[in-house]
Amino acid sequence: MINNMINNMINNMINIKSNLIYWVVAVLVLGILFFIFNNSFDNKTSVEKDENDGDLGAVSGKSLGNLCSGENECREFCFTNKGRCESFCRENIENQICKIIYPVQSIPSCTDGKEFFTVSPISFEDLDVIVPLGSLNPSAHVFPTDHMYFNVKHSETSDRTYPLRAKVFSPGDVNVVQISSAEHLSAETIYTDYDLEFYPCKEVYIKFGHVTFLSEKLQSAFDEADGECTSYTSGGSEFRRCTKPISMQLQAGEEIGSAGGFLGGAAGFDFWLADYRIDSIIYANPARWSGHSFYITCPIDYFTPGIKDNLFAIVKNRRTIEPVCGTIAQDIIGKAQGIWFLEGTQSIYPEDPHLALAHDNFNPLKGVFSVGTSVTGLDSNTYLFDPQVSGYVNRDFADVMPGNIYCYDSLKKKFDNQVSPLRIILEMTSETEIMIEKQDVGTCGSRPWSFGSFSTRFER
Numbered sequence: 531m532i533n534n535m536i537n538n539m540i541n542n543m544i545n546i547k548s549n550l551i552y553w554v555v556a557v558l559v560l561g562i563l564f565f566i567f568n569n570s571f572d573n574k575t576s577v578e579k580d581e582n583d584g585d586l587g588a589v590s591g592k593s594l595g596n597l598c599s600g601e602n603e604c605r606e607f608c609f610t611n612k613g614r615c616e617s618f619c620r621e622n623i624e625n626q627i628c629k630i631i632y633p634v635q636s637i638p639s640c641t642d643g644k645e646f647f648t649v650s651p652i653s654f655e656d657l658d659v660i661v662p663l664g665s666l667n668p669s670a671h672v673f674p675t676d677h678m679y680f681n682v683k684h685s686e687t688s689d690r691t692y693p694l695r696a697k698v699f700s701p702g703d704v705n706v707v708q709i710s711s712a713e714h715l716s717a718e719t720i721y722t723d724y725d726l727e728f729y730p731c732k733e734v735y736i737k738f739g740h741v742t743f744l745s746e747k748l749q750s751a752f753d754e755a756d757g758e759c760t761s762y763t764s765g766g767s768e769f770r771r772c773t774k775p776i777s778m779q780l781q782a783g784e785e786i787g788s789a790g791g792f793l794g795g796a797a798g799f800d801f802w803l804a805d806y807r808i809d810s811i812i813y814a815n816p817a818r819w820s821g822h823s824f825y826i827t828c829p830i831d832y833f834t835p836g837i838k839d840n841l842f843a844i845v846k847n848r849r850t851i852e853p854v855c856g857t858i859a860q861d862i863i864g865k866a867q868g869i870w871f872l873e874g875t876q877s878i879y880p881e882d883p884h885l886a887l888a889h890d891n892f893n894p895l896k897g898v899f900s901v902g903t904s905v906t907g908l909d910s911n912t913y914l915f916d917p918q919v920s921g922y923v924n925r926d927f928a929d930v931m932p933g934n935i936y937c938y939d940s941l942k943k944k945f946d947n948q949v950s951p952l953r954i955i956l957e958m959t960s961e962t963e964i965m966i967e968k969q970d971v972g973t974c975g976s977r978p979w980s981f982g983s984f985s986t987r988f989e990r
Contacts, residue, residue: 668882668901737801741789830855873987885905
């Protein structure tokens with residue numbers, strides 16, 4: 531009997547062990563089958579997206595097409611290639627990285643019209659000069675500037691002039707999406723100012739530059755946010771710039787911060803506006819440009835009538851020729867007028883090495899050589915002349931085309947009434963290339979002119 535009990539116990543243990551092994555094996559098999567099925571489904575879905583949509587990155591949100599992959603890499607890439615990233619995101623609004631980097635995608639679209647702003651960004655009592663679009667100030671600003679300057683009143687000491695500190699306000703109800711700090715490392719006294727980017731609606735982009743002090747609300751948001759920093763040189767000065775995404779709404783008239791107030795700092799703040807609803811600006815080589823560059827327009831046009839009239843009245847103290855707000859659209863395809871890049875360079879910025887053959891933003895009846903740092907023997911500066919409608923001396927850039935050498939003399943630097951003791955000769959060697967040379971001769975004299983060994987080549 532005892533033997534039977536022992537045998538029964540052994541058999542039961544064997545059965546239990548067999549059942550346990552069975553269940554363990556069963557669970558393992560089910561797990562393996564689930565993994566295979568799930569992986570196959572994911573692969574199938576990815577393939578279907580790739581086949582149906584062509585650009586996996588645009589759909590999955592894991593990349594910005596062929597530009598970059600992953601949030602960290604894309605943040606770094608877009609820091610120095612902002613226009614390309616913004617163009618991609620405007621065409622792929624459901625891309626997840628776009629939603630993170632450019633929260634503008636969630637902002638409502640604009641209605642018809644332009645009257646978004648009801649408050650002057652600086653009180654009229656604090657405004658001194660409003661500089662039209664297209665200012666030329668090489669070497670940092672060789673090209674016609676894509677922003678206006680709202681300069682504040684200033685104070686003069688026995689030996690210095692400095693801008694007074696003036697409050698800056700939100701011109702309308704806006705969505706702030708980004709703040710950047712710029713530390714001016716080459717200034718006599720190192721200081722930091724700020725750029726703010728915001729939208730009243732999705733298709734209208736606004737930027738304020740050189741805001742010297744932020745409001746407590748904005749400063750706190752900037753300090754708490756994460757971002758990217760880089761160092762660079764422009765106009766011979768060193769800067770350190772940090773850019774941080776911000777998501778915040780401001781009401782019309784709400785204080786943003788201040789402009790001016792720094793000895794040696796900016797004379798006021800810069801005002802950009804790009805409207806993606808307008809016709810695109812025509813560039814001689816559009817492949818070099820991206821993003822907002824195609825849609826820059828006059829910020830003052832976006833204020834309600836009373837504010838707009840008062841702002842235009844300040845602009846008209848310096849410019850009366852239409853368009854009073856100025857323009858940056860100076861490229862003429864197949865002619866010398868417009869923007870030129872040092873031969874062999876790919877980057878637009880910094881502008882220092884390049885050249886612009888343009889018209890003055892205060893008095894567009896004047897032609898201007900806006901010279902960077904690449905023309906041998908010619909200081910980086912603006913050289914003005916009176917354009918002629920015929921002949922080969924001081925011919926308007928809009929008339930200069932391939933086939934002849936042109937000469938320019940009686941050149942005056944801006945804000946200087948003295949004639950420079952030099953001449954500049956210019957030739958379009960093709961529709962997309964020019965050659966220029968400074969020569970130490972005070973007048974053009976008569977043709978023919980020829981290039982020596984110090985010519986510089988530029989291209990579209």
